[in-house]
Amino acid sequence: MSKDKREKNSSEEQSGQETHRFDISALSKKEIIDRARKFSKQYCVGNGADFRLKDYDTKAGVEFSAEDKPLVKEALEIGVEALAALQDILYAQDRWSLLVIFQAMDAAGKDGAIKHVMSGVNPQGCQVSSFKSPSNEELDHDFLWRCQKHLPERGRIGIFNRSYYEEVLVVRVHEAILRAQKLPEKLVTKDIWEERFKDIRNFEKYLTRNGTIVIKIFLNVSKKEQKKRFIQRVDDPDKNWKFSAADAKERGYWKDYMYAYEELIRNTSTEKSPWYIVPADNKSFARIVIASAIIHALDEMELEYPKVSKEKLAELHEIKASLLAEE
Numbered sequence: 001m002s003k004d005k006r007e008k009n010s011s012e013e014q015s016g017q018e019t020h021r022f023d024i025s026a027l028s029k030k031e032i033i034d035r036a037r038k039f040s041k042q043y044c045v046g047n048g049a050d051f052r053l054k055d056y057d058t059k060a061g062v063e064f065s066a067e068d069k070p071l072v073k074e075a076l077e078i079g080v081e082a083l084a085a086l087q088d089i090l091y092a093q094d095r096w097s098l099l100v101i102f103q104a105m106d107a108a109g110k111d112g113a114i115k116h117v118m119s120g121v122n123p124q125g126c127q128v129s130s131f132k133s134p135s136n137e138e139l140d141h142d143f144l145w146r147c148q149k150h151l152p153e154r155g156r157i158g159i160f161n162r163s164y165y166e167e168v169l170v171v172r173v174h175e176a177i178l179r180a181q182k183l184p185e186k187l188v189t190k191d192i193w194e195e196r197f198k199d200i201r202n203f204e205k206y207l208t209r210n211g212t213i214v215i216k217i218f219l220n221v222s223k224k225e226q227k228k229r230f231i232q233r234v235d236d237p238d239k240n241w242k243f244s245a246a247d248a249k250e251r252g253y254w255k256d257y258m259y260a261y262e263e264l265i266r267n268t269s270t271e272k273s274p275w276y277i278v279p280a281d282n283k284s285f286a287r288i289v290i291a292s293a294i295i296h297a298l299d300e301m302e303l304e305y306p307k308v309s310k311e312k313l314a315e316l317h318e319i320k321a322s323l324l325a326e327e
């Protein structure tokens with residue numbers, strides 16, 4: 001959602017708070033899915049040609065008070081439940097698959113979002129893969145190779161915690177990483193980023209044509225909020241393990257990263273494989289947006305439980321009758 005629209009909504013919210021205090025739990029599954037679709041659309045880029053990062057806020061646009069906390073919690077719980085119900089059909093139908101890619105600056109909340117949003121999903125139908133600095137074996141292959149090995153099977157949801165998008169992010173920000181990639185010198189030209197965007201677009205188009213829908217989530221956190229979370233990671237002994245000097249160093253390249261994000265979103269967001277720009281300064285709100293985006297993507301698949309043939313149904317009833325007749 002653009003900042004203007006967001007500010008308008010925020011003032012509507014303040015003037016007419018009562019209208020938003022509806023009973024979410026009273027909604028039918030279809031209504032929940034419809035609301036999730038509409039809600040997620042505000043953050044969906046679609047065709048990225050005109051994308052500008054500055055049009056998107058890192059804040060939710062709505063101030064949540066302590067009083068709102070239970071409502072926000074309930075909204076996420078209901079979203080997670082709807083997502084789990086759709087995933088059950090995805091698994092049973094065994095035709096489509098969904099790949100959800102998470103990209104963000106450090107401490108933007110990727111791990112927590114994945115944990116909470118996928119909390120209701122049957123673990124059999126979901127797989128999370130994390131991509132860190134590539135190994136020597138991985139560097140001996142093309143850049144998509146290591147990710148291809150982790151693509152979701154039909155009927156499954158695959159989550160990528162970082163992905164091949166690092167190839168146009170950290171690798172673009174640090175020239176030394178590109179130089180260490182063992183590419184033939186002749187192939188490393190000024191066009192390399194455009195070429196990688198094109199390869200990524202083609203790859204995602206290929207996946208879509210084969211039944212794997214790809215959606216991409218950018219957790220848009222502000223530099224100020226990152227600072228706050230980094231300090232918390234130092235102050236809270238249980239969070240010390242999450243923090244390193246390397247994270248603080250990367251923060252120094254904030255502008256370069258934002259430029260790289262803007263470029264990649266502009267070049268790789270499409271109607272069929274969109275980027276979602278999720279305001280991430282408020283973790284609970286971000287999780288609701290993410291759950292909604294996933295619900296939206298699953299709903300687009302028009303999933304249905306497999307239909308059983310008449311003969312098969314008759315057979316099932318026969319079995320039931322003999323089970324009931326057992327002593």
Ligand code: ATP
Pocket residue numbers: 106107110111131132133134161162163166167170171177242
């Ligand atoms: P956390 O939130 O726990 O910090 P993380 O995803 O940041 O999770 P880390 O182990 O801290 O995990 O960092 C992984 C690092 O690997 C990131 O800095 C990322 O930029 C880097 N990385 C990922 N892919 C590549 C790549 N293809 N080339 C170089 N570096 C990469």
Ligand code: MG
Pocket residue numbers: 106247
């Ligand atoms: Mg990190």
